[in-house]
Amino acid sequence: MYVLSFVLNAIVVSALSPLAVGLIRTLKARIQVRVGADPFQPYRDLSKLFRKDEVISEDASWIFTASPYIVFGTTLALAAGVPILSSALTFAPLSDMLVFVYMLAVGTFFLALSGIDAGSGFGGFGASREMTIAALTEGGLILSLAALALLTGSSMFLTMASVTMTLPLAKVLPLIIAAAAFFIALLAENARYPVDNPATHLELTMVHEAMLLEHSGKGLALMEWSASNKLLIFTAIFVNVFLPWGSPTSPGLAALFVGAIWFALKTLAVLAGIACIESGMAKFRIFRVPDLLFTSFVLSVIAIVLTV
Amino acid sequence: MNDQHIIQRYLSDRIPERSGNTLVVRAEAHELTDLFRTLIDALPFISMFATDEYGSFSIRYVFGVPHENAFIVVLLPLSGTAFPSLAREFPCTALYERLCMTMFGLTAEGHPDPRTVTLHEENWPRDTYPMRTSFEWNTRVPMRGSGTYRFHEVSGEGIYEIPVGPVHAGIIEPGNFRFSVAGEEIIALEARLGWVHKGTEKLFEHLAMSQHPALAEHVSGDSSFAHSLAYCQAIEVLTGTAVPERARYLRTVFGELERLTMHLFDIGNICGNGTGFTFMATQGFRMTEELRRLSQRLAGNRFWRSINLPGGVTKDISADDARQLTTFLGALKEDFADMMNVADQSASLANRLQGTGTLSRVVAQENHATGVAARCVGIEKDVRVEYPYAAYDSLKPDVVTEQAGDVDARVKVRVREVYESIRLIVLALERLPRGPLATTIRTLPSKGMAVGLTESWRGEIAYAVITDDQGAIARVAVRDPSFVHWQLFPHMVGRDMVPDFPLINKSLNLSYTGNDL
Structure with a gap:
């Protein structure tokens, strides 16, 4: 069962994550009255990149070449512990929230290292910005999950999901506050507005993209794919752990089918939300980002206080 | 205001020559700074440029006389290839003077920053001045460098440099920028342009x-x-x-x-x-x-x-x-x-x-x-x-x-x-x-x-x-x-x-x- 859930989650996330990114892009285009590419464009981009050769800086060490595999690997491990189609289908050893947060940090660490490793100026400041943002996001991320752990009496995602569904109405308020805090962390961790602009071509303003500038071909494909995996994983936690209504707890096939539909609908709503945010506002100045991330932190603390 | 008034007001005792919409007044090198100072205090500086008439160079400083559709031009004929630099006192002339030096092979004496502009020394040979009359428009210039360009350096703890360009990620023109930054704050910026010089x-x-x-x-x-x-x-x-x-x-x-x-x-x-x-x-x-x-x-x-x-x-x-x-x-x-x-x-x-x-x-x-x-x-x-x-x-x-x-x-x-x-x-x-x-x-x-x-x-x-x-x-x-x-x-x-x-x-x-x- 464990092995099955690991493989299934990893496959489902990897197979669907480019679609999630594509959907945001298409929705954004439509909101801005553009036609835009269809949501399947990221698959074409990935397959193109996988067929291309890599150009690697002479100054790069093994870290640079290994990083895409390590980063992609961490996203697969992250996917295993998160309830995607059904909370029954999670890989329990990796389902602990602390394991999740620090597995995430491993990925970020190698992403930043590979940014610095090639020796370009852009990679360096991209990495420096990423680490600043990651450090500031961590507070809100951990505490929002901690609030949920206190609410549900467990630090395991699979238990959290099933308990939140049966929460008494009085405890819904801290849950919603914690969810809001987590949503801010989701935007920051995934290089979305207002923290980072995933669509920019201006190197000087980039955070996440600046670290990828030196990657090409397969390495770039894996990095891009990891980023979309991460987005889908965060969305899955948001919709299945914080707002798990509709997600089945039993592993039956019929339940799985219902779970898939609910998951799709809720994910679509989150993606549409991100698309709206990215169409309706300007990106924040990097010095204003801490304010936003501090808000996430404060919201989490409020959720915890309300719970205890 | 007619010519007489303009002359009285801005040129005092000098007698200019009228040509088109310009009043050209000749100046000697030693009186240039004073004349320039008098004019720039009263009038907007528009441009300056050099000319070469088969080996005899001259420099023209153009000032506008607003609401008169007239321009006062200070003409400085050069006996050799040197002219006095005004850049220290009037920074607005600095880049023009560098351009005269690069394009005509003239020397602005006392210029604080005589580096070339536009024609980059990494690939442009020494003593080749395309704006001289002796330079044929269709000359094939060999790719032979004559030096390297040095960006201004800023030093200090925690200061680092970001080189940007000349090739950029977007479809924009080429320009080379050097940022000296402390963290995210820009301490100094130097732009090196000239990558699309077309003659x-x-x-x-x-x-x-x-x-x-x-x-x-x-x-x-x-x-x-x-x-x-x-x-x-x-x-x-x-x-x-x-x-x-x-x-x-x-x-x-x-x-x-x-x-x-x-x-x-x-x-x-x-x-x-x-x-x-x-x-x-x-x-x-x-x-x-x-x-x-x-x-x-x-x-x-x-x-x-x-x-x-x-x-x-x-x-x-x-x-x-x-x-x-x-x-x-x-x-x-x-x-x-x-x-x-x-x-x-x-x-x-x-x-x-x-x-x-x-x-x-x-x-x-x-x-x-x-x-x-x-x-x-x-x-x-x-x-x-x-x-x-x-x-x-x-x-x-x-x-x-x-x-x-x-x-x-x-x-x-x-x-x-x-x-x-x-x-x-x-x-x-x-x-x-x-x-x-x-x-x-x-x-x-x-x-x-x-x-x-x-x-x-x-x-x-x-x-x-x-x-x-x-x-x-x-x-x-x-x-x-x-x-x-x-x-x-x-x-x-x-x-x-x-x-x-x-x-x-x-x-x-x-x-x-x-x-x-």
Whole structure:
């Protein structure tokens, strides 16, 4: 069962994550009255990149070449512990929230290292910005999950999901506050507005993209794919752990089918939300980002206080 | 004020020679600084350039006399190749002097920074000066470097350098920037341009006159019309040609349409791409595209080209077209107002624009900034009012100014100018007189000089045309506003941070090709 859930989650996330990114892009285009590419464009981009050769800086060490595999690997491990189609289908050893947060940090660490490793100026400041943002996001991320752990009496995602569904109405308020805090962390961790602009071509303003500038071909494909995996994983936690209504707890096939539909609908709503945010506002100045991330932190603390 | 008054007021006892719209006064090297100081205290400095008449060099400093359509030119004949540098006392001359050194092989004695501009020493051989008459326009210059360029270095704990360009990620022109930063804050910025040098000024001396307007249009494609108009005006003054009334009004219409096109583009580009408020980019670029298609319909190309020629214009606007254009502009105005309504309500956008890239009034004045760069700090400078051309003397444009000097102020200047341009076009179309489109120009006088000035959407474009003793064009000195405004950047980014540079850059939207010529 464990092995099955690991493989299934990893496959489902990897197979669907480019679609999630594509959907945001298409929705954004439509909101801005553009036609835009269809949501399947990221698959074409990935397959193109996988067929291309890599150009690697002479100054790069093994870290640079290994990083895409390590980063992609961490996203697969992250996917295993998160309830995607059904909370029954999670890989329990990796389902602990602390394991999740620090597995995430491993990925970020190698992403930043590979940014610095090639020796370009852009990679360096991209990495420096990423680490600043990651450090500031961590507070809100951990505490929002901690609030949920206190609410549900467990630090395991699979238990959290099933308990939140049966929460008494009085405890819904801290849950919603914690969810809001987590949503801010989701935007920051995934290089979305207002923290980072995933669509920019201006190197000087980039955070996440600046670290990828030196990657090409397969390495770039894996990095891009990891980023979309991460987005889908965060969305899955948001919709299945914080707002798990509709997600089945039993592993039956019929339940799985219902779970898939609910998951799709809720994910679509989150993606549409991100698309709206990215169409309706300007990106924040990097010095204003801490304010936003501090808000996430404060919201989490409020959720915890309300719970205890 | 007639010539006598101008001379009395600005030149005291000197006797200038009148040529075209210029009053040329000769100066010796030792009296140059004093004369320059007297003039620059009273008059705006427009340009300076060198000329080579088969081995005898001279330098000309051009000052404008606003509201008189006259220019005072200080002519400094050189006995050898050295001239006294004014750059220490008047920083606005620094870059011009470097250009004279690079292009003509002259020496500005006492120049604080004599590094070459435009022709890069990594691949340009020593002692090769393309603007000299002895240099054939079609010389194949071997790729042989003569040195390396040294960027200014900033040292200190925690300071690091970010090299950017000359090749960029977007489809933009090449420019090499060196940022010295502490964390995210910019300590110093040095721009190294010249990557798109095309030998434009040399080509003016080689190509037939009939090809000159097209060449001027290609100095900087985004201000094609203003460039060719400045050239044509200089020729018309030189030959004493009176342009037909209808052509004057049509030039106003086309000139304002070009301004409208680029202002809409810039507002979309600054507010949209610069800050990530993508809605503005989509809408701004859509409106720009509508104007490009209008250009295609009226001029047969998308960049307001092949309209000007010395003596008038080649493209007419029929009564039918005029009516359609007025309706189109009415709709565009409403469309634009709707877009700005959305922008005005966005707090995140205002936060990005306000206080970013602040230009001080002193810096703008010292560098003789023009156009949007001058008007965003409250300097009322506009060629259309100060040296009225086309039909501007009867249409009386309002000069739009803002005070803050930040990116927000530059956007606001553009927004208000969009409305002003629409008003001017509609007014010009209403009053469009009947008559011929162009008249034939008379022959050029020998040893003449004239200056043509236009207000492009970016700022003041200056063309100085000089003829030789046979009455052929000997020199066309082109000065795009970008050349002046690039010098403002190091002063503008002082307290800003690296990720805001693209936004500040877009807020002036300078031309690389116009700078590199």
